[in-house]
Amino acid sequence: MKNDDSATDDGRIAVTGTGLAALGVLAFSFTFPANVLALDGLPPALIGVGRCAVAALPAGLLLLAVPGPAPRRGDWAGLLVVVGGVLLGYPVLTSLALAHGSSSAHAAVIIGLLPGATAVCALARGGERPSRAFWLAAAAGAVCVTGFALVRGGGGLGAADLLLLAALVVGAAGYAEGGRIARTLGGPRVISWALVLAAPVALPATFAMLADAGPHWTGRTVAGFAYLTFGSSFLGFFAWYAGMARTGIARAGQVQLVQPLLTLAWSALLLGEHVDALTAGVAVAVLVCVGVTQRARIRRAPVPAPAERLDVAA
Numbered sequence: 001m002k003n004d005d006s007a008t009d010d011g012r013i014a015v016t017g018t019g020l021a022a023l024g025v026l027a028f029s030f031t032f033p034a035n036v037l038a039l040d041g042l043p044p045a046l047i048g049v050g051r052c053a054v055a056a057l058p059a060g061l062l063l064l065a066v067p068g069p070a071p072r073r074g075d076w077a078g079l080l081v082v083v084g085g086v087l088l089g090y091p092v093l094t095s096l097a098l099a100h101g102s103s104s105a106h107a108a109v110i111i112g113l114l115p116g117a118t119a120v121c122a123l124a125r126g127g128e129r130p131s132r133a134f135w136l137a138a139a140a141g142a143v144c145v146t147g148f149a150l151v152r153g154g155g156g157l158g159a160a161d162l163l164l165l166a167a168l169v170v171g172a173a174g175y176a177e178g179g180r181i182a183r184t185l186g187g188p189r190v191i192s193w194a195l196v197l198a199a200p201v202a203l204p205a206t207f208a209m210l211a212d213a214g215p216h217w218t219g220r221t222v223a224g225f226a227y228l229t230f231g232s233s234f235l236g237f238f239a240w241y242a243g244m245a246r247t248g249i250a251r252a253g254q255v256q257l258v259q260p261l262l263t264l265a266w267s268a269l270l271l272g273e274h275v276d277a278l279t280a281g282v283a284v285a286v287l288v289c290v291g292v293t294q295r296a297r298i299r300r301a302p303v304p305a306p307a308e309r310l311d312v313a314a
Contacts, residue, residue, distance in 0.1 A: 016246070016247070017242075017243045017244075017245070017246030017247025017248070017251075017252060018243065018247050018251070018252070018255060019243070020187075020239045020240070020242045020243030020246060020247075020252075021239070021240060021243030021244065021247060021252035021253075021255040021256075022243070022255055022258075023239035023240075023243070024236050024237065024238075024239040024240025024241075024243055025240070025255055025256050025258060025259045025262070026262065027231050027232065027235065027236030027239070027240075028232060028236050028240070028256075028259055029258075029259045029262035029263045029266060030227060030231060030232070030263075030266055031094075031227075031228065031231075031232040031263075032094070032098065032104040032107050032108055032263050032267070033104050033224075033263065033266045033267050033270045033271055034223070034224040034225075034227040034228050034231070034232065035047060035094065035095055035098050035104070035224060035228060036098060036104050036224070036271055037220040037221065037223055037224025037270075038095075038220075038221055038224030038225040038228060039095070039098060039099055039224075040216075040218050040220040040221045040224070041215055041216035041217055041218045041220070041221035042213070042215050042216075042221055042225065043099075043209070043213050043215075044092070044095035044096045044098065044099040045092055045095070045096070045209060046206065046209040046210065046213055046215065047091070047095045047225065047228065048088070048091035048092030048093075048094075048095040048096075049088065049091070049092060049202050049205045049206055049209065050202075050206045050209070050210075050225070050229075051091060051225065051228040051229040051232070051233045052087045052088060052091065052195065052198050052202040052233055053198075053199065053202035053203045053205070053206040054206075054229045055195050055229050055230065055233040055234040056195040056196055056198060056199040056202065056203070058230070058234060059191065059192035059193075059195035059196055059234060060192075060195075060196050060199070062188065062192050063189070063192050063193065063196065068186065068189050069184070069185055069186070069189065071181070071185060071193055072184070072185075075181050075184075075185065078177040078178070078180060078181050079177075079181065079190070079193055079194050079197055080197065081173055081174055081177040082174045082177050082178045082181075082190065082191070082194040083174075083194050083197050083198040083201075084170065084174070085170040085171055085172075085173045085174020085175070085177070086170075086171055086174035086175065086178065086194075086237075087174070087194055087195065087198045087202075087233065088198060088201070088202070089166075089167065089170035089171070089174070090167045090170055090171040090174065091228070091232075091233070093163050093164070093166050093167035093170070094107060094111070094163070094164065094167045096163050097160040097161075097163035097164045097167065098160075100159055100160040100163065101158075101160055102158075102160035102161070102163075102164065103267070103273060104263060104266075104267040104271055104273065105263070105264050105267045105268075105273050105275070105279075106149065106160075107160075107164055108259070108260040108263035108264055108267070109145050109148045109149045109260045109264075109282075110145075110149050110161055110164040110165065110168070111164060111167065111168055111171075111259070111260065112141075112142075112144075112145030112146075112148075112149075112257060112259070112260040112286070113142050113145060113146060113165075113168055114168045114171055114172055114175075114253070114256055114259075115138065115141065115142075115253040115254045115255075115256045115257050116138050116139070116141070116142045117168050117169060117171075117172035118171075118172040118175045118176055118249065118250065118253035118256070119134075119135075119138055119249075119250040119253055119254070120172070121172045121173055121175070121176030121177075121249070122176050122179070122248070122249035122250040122253065123250070130250050130251075133292065134250065134251075134254075134292075134293055136292075137254075137289045137292035137293045138254060138289070138293055140285075140289050140292075141254070141257045141285075141286050141289035141290065141293075144282050144285045144286050144289065145257070145260060145282070145286065148278070148279075148282045149161070151278070172253075175240075175244070175249070175253060176249050176253075178190050178191070178194070178237070178240075178241045178244070179241055179244025179245060179249040179252065180244075180249065181241075182241040182242060182244060182245035183245040186241075186242065186245070187237065187238050187239065187240065187241035187242030187243075187244075187245060188237075188238045188241075188242075190237070190241045191233075191234060191237035191238065191241060195233070195234070240252075243255075251293060254289075254290055254293035255290060257286050257287075257289060257290045257293075258286065258287065258290055260286070261279075261282070261283045261286060261287075264279055264283075
Protein backbone atom coordinates (compact mmCIF):
# COMPACT_ATOMS: atom_id res chain seq x y z
CA MET A 1 0.00 0.00 0.00
CA LYS A 2 1.43 3.33 -1.07
CA ASN A 3 1.57 6.17 1.42
CA ASP A 4 3.42 9.32 0.35
CA ASP A 5 3.52 10.60 3.92
CA SER A 6 5.31 7.56 5.34
CA ALA A 7 7.82 6.32 2.76
CA THR A 8 9.54 7.19 -0.49
CA ASP A 9 10.20 4.96 -3.49
CA ASP A 10 13.88 4.54 -2.60
CA GLY A 11 13.07 3.27 0.88
CA ARG A 12 14.04 6.38 2.81
CA ILE A 13 11.78 7.60 5.57
CA ALA A 14 9.82 10.74 4.70
CA VAL A 15 7.97 12.95 7.15
CA THR A 16 5.26 15.52 6.51
CA GLY A 17 6.26 19.16 6.62
CA THR A 18 4.32 19.68 9.82
CA GLY A 19 6.04 16.67 11.36
CA LEU A 20 9.46 18.02 10.44
CA ALA A 21 8.57 21.41 11.90
CA ALA A 22 7.39 19.69 15.08
CA LEU A 23 10.74 17.90 15.39
CA GLY A 24 12.48 21.25 15.11
CA VAL A 25 10.20 22.76 17.74
CA LEU A 26 10.91 19.86 20.07
CA ALA A 27 14.64 20.49 19.72
CA PHE A 28 14.25 24.24 20.25
CA SER A 29 11.98 23.78 23.29
CA PHE A 30 15.01 22.79 25.38
CA THR A 31 16.92 25.96 24.43
CA PHE A 32 15.94 28.22 27.34
CA PRO A 33 16.47 25.58 30.07
CA ALA A 34 19.84 24.73 28.47
CA ASN A 35 20.70 28.43 28.40
CA VAL A 36 19.93 28.73 32.12
CA LEU A 37 22.28 25.81 32.77
CA ALA A 38 25.03 27.39 30.65
CA LEU A 39 24.70 30.67 32.56
CA ASP A 40 25.92 28.77 35.63
CA GLY A 41 29.49 29.43 34.48
CA LEU A 42 29.47 31.49 31.28
CA PRO A 43 28.55 35.12 30.51
CA PRO A 44 25.53 35.56 28.22
CA ALA A 45 27.37 37.10 25.25
CA LEU A 46 29.87 34.24 25.22
CA ILE A 47 27.03 31.72 25.23
CA GLY A 48 25.25 33.45 22.37
CA VAL A 49 28.29 33.77 20.11
CA GLY A 50 30.25 30.73 21.28
CA ARG A 51 27.56 28.21 20.43
CA CYS A 52 27.61 29.47 16.84
CA ALA A 53 31.42 29.33 16.68
CA VAL A 54 31.60 25.72 17.86
CA ALA A 55 28.70 24.56 15.67
CA ALA A 56 30.50 25.94 12.62
CA LEU A 57 32.97 23.01 12.81
CA PRO A 58 30.49 20.15 12.18
CA ALA A 59 28.69 22.38 9.67
CA GLY A 60 31.87 22.86 7.66
CA LEU A 61 32.67 19.15 7.81
CA LEU A 62 29.18 18.29 6.58
CA LEU A 63 29.50 20.59 3.57
CA LEU A 64 32.90 19.10 2.71
CA ALA A 65 31.87 15.48 3.19
CA VAL A 66 28.40 15.41 1.62
CA PRO A 67 27.88 16.55 -1.99
CA GLY A 68 24.97 18.87 -2.54
CA PRO A 69 23.81 22.09 -4.16
CA ALA A 70 25.57 25.36 -3.41
CA PRO A 71 23.66 28.54 -2.63
CA ARG A 72 22.49 30.48 -5.65
CA ARG A 73 23.49 34.10 -6.19
CA GLY A 74 20.22 35.34 -4.74
CA ASP A 75 20.59 33.17 -1.61
CA TRP A 76 23.64 34.83 -0.06
CA ALA A 77 21.85 37.90 1.26
CA GLY A 78 19.20 35.67 2.82
CA LEU A 79 21.87 33.50 4.45
CA LEU A 80 23.36 36.63 6.02
CA VAL A 81 19.93 37.36 7.49
CA VAL A 82 19.93 33.83 8.93
CA VAL A 83 23.35 34.54 10.46
CA GLY A 84 22.31 37.82 12.01
CA GLY A 85 18.89 36.56 13.01
CA VAL A 86 18.99 33.01 14.38
CA LEU A 87 22.74 32.38 14.83
CA LEU A 88 23.94 35.61 16.45
CA GLY A 89 21.10 38.04 17.21
CA TYR A 90 18.55 35.68 18.74
CA PRO A 91 21.02 33.69 20.89
CA VAL A 92 22.78 36.78 22.27
CA LEU A 93 19.56 38.68 23.01
CA THR A 94 17.85 35.75 24.71
CA SER A 95 20.94 34.94 26.76
CA LEU A 96 21.10 38.56 27.91
CA ALA A 97 17.41 38.48 28.82
CA LEU A 98 17.85 35.33 30.90
CA ALA A 99 20.90 36.87 32.58
CA HIS A 100 18.85 39.99 33.39
CA GLY A 101 16.40 38.07 35.53
CA SER A 102 13.91 36.52 33.12
CA SER A 103 13.05 32.95 34.04
CA SER A 104 13.08 30.24 31.40
CA ALA A 105 9.28 29.97 31.62
CA HIS A 106 8.69 33.70 31.31
CA ALA A 107 11.06 33.97 28.34
CA ALA A 108 9.24 31.09 26.67
CA VAL A 109 5.85 32.79 26.71
CA ILE A 110 7.24 36.09 25.38
CA ILE A 111 8.90 34.25 22.52
CA GLY A 112 5.51 32.63 21.94
CA LEU A 113 4.85 35.66 19.73
CA LEU A 114 7.53 34.42 17.31
CA PRO A 115 5.13 32.44 15.05
CA GLY A 116 3.08 35.54 14.32
CA ALA A 117 6.20 37.54 13.52
CA THR A 118 7.42 34.71 11.28
CA ALA A 119 4.10 34.73 9.42
CA VAL A 120 4.50 38.46 8.75
CA CYS A 121 7.99 37.83 7.36
CA ALA A 122 6.61 34.99 5.23
CA LEU A 123 4.07 37.41 3.82
CA ALA A 124 6.79 39.90 2.94
CA ARG A 125 9.54 37.55 1.72
CA GLY A 126 8.22 34.03 1.27
CA GLY A 127 5.53 34.66 -1.34
CA GLU A 128 2.83 33.27 0.96
CA ARG A 129 -0.71 34.59 1.41
CA PRO A 130 -2.39 33.17 4.53
CA SER A 131 -6.20 33.25 4.68
CA ARG A 132 -8.27 35.32 7.10
CA ALA A 133 -8.91 32.22 9.23
CA PHE A 134 -5.18 31.70 9.56
CA TRP A 135 -4.61 35.26 10.73
CA LEU A 136 -7.49 35.11 13.21
CA ALA A 137 -6.16 31.89 14.74
CA ALA A 138 -2.61 33.22 14.80
CA ALA A 139 -3.80 36.43 16.45
CA ALA A 140 -5.73 34.44 19.05
CA GLY A 141 -2.63 32.44 19.87
CA ALA A 142 -0.57 35.62 20.14
CA VAL A 143 -3.17 37.14 22.48
CA CYS A 144 -3.01 34.04 24.67
CA VAL A 145 0.75 34.12 25.10
CA THR A 146 0.88 37.92 25.42
CA GLY A 147 -1.78 37.93 28.10
CA PHE A 148 0.04 35.16 29.91
CA ALA A 149 3.29 37.14 29.80
CA LEU A 150 1.64 40.32 31.08
CA VAL A 151 -0.08 38.51 33.94
CA ARG A 152 3.19 36.91 34.96
CA GLY A 153 5.00 40.24 34.59
CA GLY A 154 2.58 42.14 36.82
CA GLY A 155 1.01 44.01 33.92
CA GLY A 156 4.17 45.43 32.37
CA LEU A 157 7.27 44.62 30.33
CA GLY A 158 10.76 45.02 31.80
CA ALA A 159 14.23 45.26 30.25
CA ALA A 160 14.43 41.50 29.84
CA ASP A 161 11.08 41.52 28.00
CA LEU A 162 12.34 44.19 25.59
CA LEU A 163 15.41 42.07 24.86
CA LEU A 164 13.13 39.10 24.17
CA LEU A 165 10.92 41.18 21.87
CA ALA A 166 14.01 42.26 19.91
CA ALA A 167 15.05 38.60 19.76
CA LEU A 168 11.74 37.49 18.28
CA VAL A 169 11.96 40.19 15.56
CA VAL A 170 15.42 39.12 14.36
CA GLY A 171 14.57 35.45 14.90
CA ALA A 172 11.47 35.70 12.73
CA ALA A 173 13.48 37.27 9.91
CA GLY A 174 16.06 34.48 10.13
CA TYR A 175 13.36 31.80 10.18
CA ALA A 176 11.57 33.19 7.13
CA GLU A 177 14.73 33.64 5.06
CA GLY A 178 16.05 30.21 5.96
CA GLY A 179 12.70 28.57 5.18
CA ARG A 180 12.56 30.33 1.82
CA ILE A 181 16.08 29.25 0.81
CA ALA A 182 15.49 25.69 2.05
CA ARG A 183 12.92 25.18 -0.69
CA THR A 184 15.79 24.67 -3.13
CA LEU A 185 18.89 24.23 -0.95
CA GLY A 186 17.49 21.90 1.72
CA GLY A 187 17.26 22.35 5.48
CA PRO A 188 20.64 20.89 6.57
CA ARG A 189 22.60 22.84 3.97
CA VAL A 190 20.91 26.14 4.81
CA ILE A 191 22.01 26.09 8.44
CA SER A 192 25.43 24.64 7.57
CA TRP A 193 26.19 27.39 5.06
CA ALA A 194 24.94 30.02 7.51
CA LEU A 195 27.19 28.69 10.27
CA VAL A 196 30.21 28.72 7.96
CA LEU A 197 29.40 32.31 6.96
CA ALA A 198 29.16 33.28 10.64
CA ALA A 199 32.48 31.67 11.58
CA PRO A 200 34.78 34.61 10.60
CA VAL A 201 32.89 36.77 13.11
CA ALA A 202 31.95 34.20 15.73
CA LEU A 203 35.34 32.50 16.14
CA PRO A 204 37.50 35.60 16.86
CA ALA A 205 34.78 37.05 19.11
CA THR A 206 34.57 33.79 21.06
CA PHE A 207 38.34 33.59 21.61
CA ALA A 208 38.42 37.23 22.73
CA MET A 209 35.58 36.70 25.22
CA LEU A 210 37.16 33.49 26.53
CA ALA A 211 40.34 35.43 27.28
CA ASP A 212 38.44 38.17 29.12
CA ALA A 213 35.63 36.30 30.83
CA GLY A 214 37.42 33.53 32.71
CA PRO A 215 34.60 30.98 32.29
CA HIS A 216 33.82 28.51 35.04
CA TRP A 217 33.05 25.10 33.51
CA THR A 218 30.69 23.17 35.76
CA GLY A 219 28.77 20.07 34.76
CA ARG A 220 25.64 22.19 34.30
CA THR A 221 27.54 24.65 32.15
CA VAL A 222 28.99 21.97 29.87
CA ALA A 223 25.64 20.21 29.45
CA GLY A 224 23.77 23.42 28.69
CA PHE A 225 26.37 24.80 26.28
CA ALA A 226 26.71 21.46 24.47
CA TYR A 227 22.98 21.28 23.85
CA LEU A 228 22.81 24.89 22.68
CA THR A 229 25.65 24.21 20.24
CA PHE A 230 24.60 20.92 18.67
CA GLY A 231 20.85 20.84 19.34
CA SER A 232 19.66 24.45 19.16
CA SER A 233 22.19 25.90 16.70
CA PHE A 234 22.70 22.95 14.36
CA LEU A 235 20.65 19.75 14.32
CA GLY A 236 17.33 21.36 15.27
CA PHE A 237 17.47 23.47 12.13
CA PHE A 238 17.80 20.40 9.91
CA ALA A 239 14.18 19.50 10.57
CA TRP A 240 12.94 23.05 11.14
CA TYR A 241 13.98 24.53 7.81
CA ALA A 242 13.06 21.36 5.95
CA GLY A 243 9.59 21.54 7.50
CA MET A 244 9.24 25.19 6.44
CA ALA A 245 10.26 24.31 2.90
CA ARG A 246 7.72 21.51 2.69
CA THR A 247 4.64 22.89 4.43
CA GLY A 248 5.19 26.64 4.10
CA ILE A 249 6.89 29.22 6.30
CA ALA A 250 3.76 30.61 7.92
CA ARG A 251 2.11 27.28 8.69
CA ALA A 252 5.31 25.69 10.00
CA GLY A 253 5.89 28.78 12.11
CA GLN A 254 2.53 28.32 13.82
CA VAL A 255 3.61 24.90 15.07
CA GLN A 256 6.03 26.87 17.23
CA LEU A 257 3.11 28.13 19.31
CA VAL A 258 3.51 24.83 21.15
CA GLN A 259 7.15 25.58 21.99
CA PRO A 260 6.48 27.80 25.04
CA LEU A 261 4.35 25.07 26.55
CA LEU A 262 7.01 22.43 26.01
CA THR A 263 9.61 24.78 27.46
CA LEU A 264 7.44 25.30 30.53
CA ALA A 265 7.35 21.54 31.03
CA TRP A 266 11.14 21.18 30.69
CA SER A 267 11.63 24.19 32.98
CA ALA A 268 9.55 22.48 35.64
CA LEU A 269 11.28 19.12 35.23
CA LEU A 270 14.87 20.32 34.81
CA LEU A 271 14.95 23.61 36.71
CA GLY A 272 12.21 23.10 39.29
CA GLU A 273 10.05 26.02 38.08
CA HIS A 274 6.38 25.88 39.12
CA VAL A 275 3.65 25.31 36.50
CA ASP A 276 0.15 26.23 37.71
CA ALA A 277 -3.45 26.00 36.48
CA LEU A 278 -3.16 29.19 34.43
CA THR A 279 -0.31 27.67 32.47
CA ALA A 280 -2.38 24.57 31.76
CA GLY A 281 -5.28 26.72 30.55
CA VAL A 282 -3.03 28.67 28.20
CA ALA A 283 -1.63 25.37 26.93
CA VAL A 284 -5.08 24.16 25.88
CA ALA A 285 -5.96 27.49 24.23
CA VAL A 286 -2.73 27.63 22.26
CA LEU A 287 -3.06 24.05 21.07
CA VAL A 288 -6.53 24.88 19.73
CA CYS A 289 -5.09 27.85 17.84
CA VAL A 290 -2.36 25.65 16.36
CA GLY A 291 -4.98 23.17 15.17
CA VAL A 292 -6.91 25.91 13.39
CA THR A 293 -3.84 27.35 11.68
CA GLN A 294 -2.87 23.91 10.39
CA ARG A 295 -6.25 23.63 8.65
CA ALA A 296 -6.37 27.19 7.33
CA ARG A 297 -5.65 27.83 3.68
CA ILE A 298 -2.34 29.41 2.68
CA ARG A 299 -1.58 30.29 -0.92
CA ARG A 300 2.05 29.83 -1.89
CA ALA A 301 3.95 31.31 -4.81
CA PRO A 302 5.35 28.72 -7.29
CA VAL A 303 8.88 27.64 -6.38
CA PRO A 304 11.35 25.08 -7.70
CA ALA A 305 11.09 21.54 -6.37
CA PRO A 306 12.31 21.41 -2.74
CA ALA A 307 15.65 19.75 -2.03
CA GLU A 308 15.07 19.01 1.63
CA ARG A 309 15.01 15.59 3.25
CA LEU A 310 15.96 14.28 6.64
CA ASP A 311 19.21 12.92 5.27
CA VAL A 312 22.16 15.31 5.19
CA ALA A 313 22.44 15.00 1.42
CA ALA A 314 19.53 17.44 1.30
